[in-house]
Amino acid sequence: MVNITAELNDQKRKVDFNSYDMSVKELISMVNDNIIDIAPEYQRQFRWDDSRQSALIESIFLGIPVPSLFMATNNDGTWEVIDGVQRLSSIINFAADAISAARAKINRDIPLTLCELKKLESFNGLRFPDLPRSLQIDFLLKPIKITTLSDKSDKSVRFDLFERLNTGGIKLSDQEIRSCIYRGRFNDFIKALSENPSFNSVIKLSKSSENDGTKEELILRFFAYLNGRDKFEHSVVGFLND
Template structure:
């Protein structure tokens, strides 16, 4: 009988409960309600803070019109999530598109597109409606959830992502790029455009547009620099790492060149010694993230400890003897991929295979 069949042990249950309690402490909130008129005024007067990662994502006219149709009809609309900043201002965690649409409709002359239910209202602006209807719309209330100031940046971004799961919205790489603009993110963007990276680690056009290469570059550096603060949550870890590295490169710009050389060394080593690059098969058109992590960070770690590996000929390293093995395929499988034990295991596997060649 396997451990899975037996169920979790008492120690595992205690550990799980501790994690639930710890994560729950990050989110403390209260409920409130705002009139549409108040929300529009505060957006017009710039009293709400729109975080950088939300600014570039704008609803198209049809989506704005559909939302406003619901508002005019008096249908319930989703909660607006705010974070109460230490200075008392409210940052919009989720809902900036709704709030901007409300402001545009009431104050900025936005005209409704083709509506599904209120067909006779299609093409109207707010001022075209009877005054009585204008008042009713302004008096409608929208419910809000306000997180207290103890909800850290990573917690707020995680909430934003969870609320918008399945929507046409930013992913974690996009969010980091918007929220953490700075020298490290600039370096990541620069390196993500590498032609050699694209050749060794192909991905779909969709993945490229979702900044898939930026995610790979960030993971190479973040995991390669150490997993001491990793807690089985890649998004939190990568966010904290990127924020820290922005500070490092701000005060020490020359460090960027160290990371550029490190990145290039890994790619050139893989190009020389790994028969399919980061791909599973020669004709592969996609690169599993776990496979990239195993190879790229394993190589990075091995070269850091034994730089002389860079001078070894491919026949001495014999990568082709294990890279397609069932053992390696199991190591890079996605089951429990983000658990630190699995992450350390797949990175360590490649490193140990390479280091074993030293002195042969």
């Protein structure tokens, strides 16, 4: 029992979390100011349709708790979205200024028009500027829960935690998670090689695998087995992480 408790405490020390309640207005402002990176290269781009975005906005208006946004802290103190890019993008698409850095980052020129709302039916067909000023302020002040993982956390534990979080409808691949955690020159080198025309001419991938990290993982596998095949035991994921 003592050993189990000691092991649990040791794992806790390797993970450093912070939790915040931030308003919608603060989140949009942080994206505008490049404090939050909403679309790191390992993330999928904004994909929710108007109906799903509208359902989230309705929940926020009604005060229904929505899942926390999960961020990773970089060395310079900025945050990257690990889990929640669709939710944060939906909030920006609804409430951010028509011309703003935040809106440019989600690549949506036309703001969200609410649709298919079940509870707030009178809001259907409206955009944020169409709402009374009091409702605009109410929405901007709504709190959203944020959990951040410090850059001081052990990298192997970070990978495991991100993999556990990765249960949503838009699932990240192992390589996309690696691109978040194991940042640096070698990761940039792999990314550059994945764009090499000669390399791309000899691989055959499905459309869905072209932008999910599959190309980068193939290159990583090459270097991993070339330089460290004697260290391989049984876990390909762990071997590539190392």
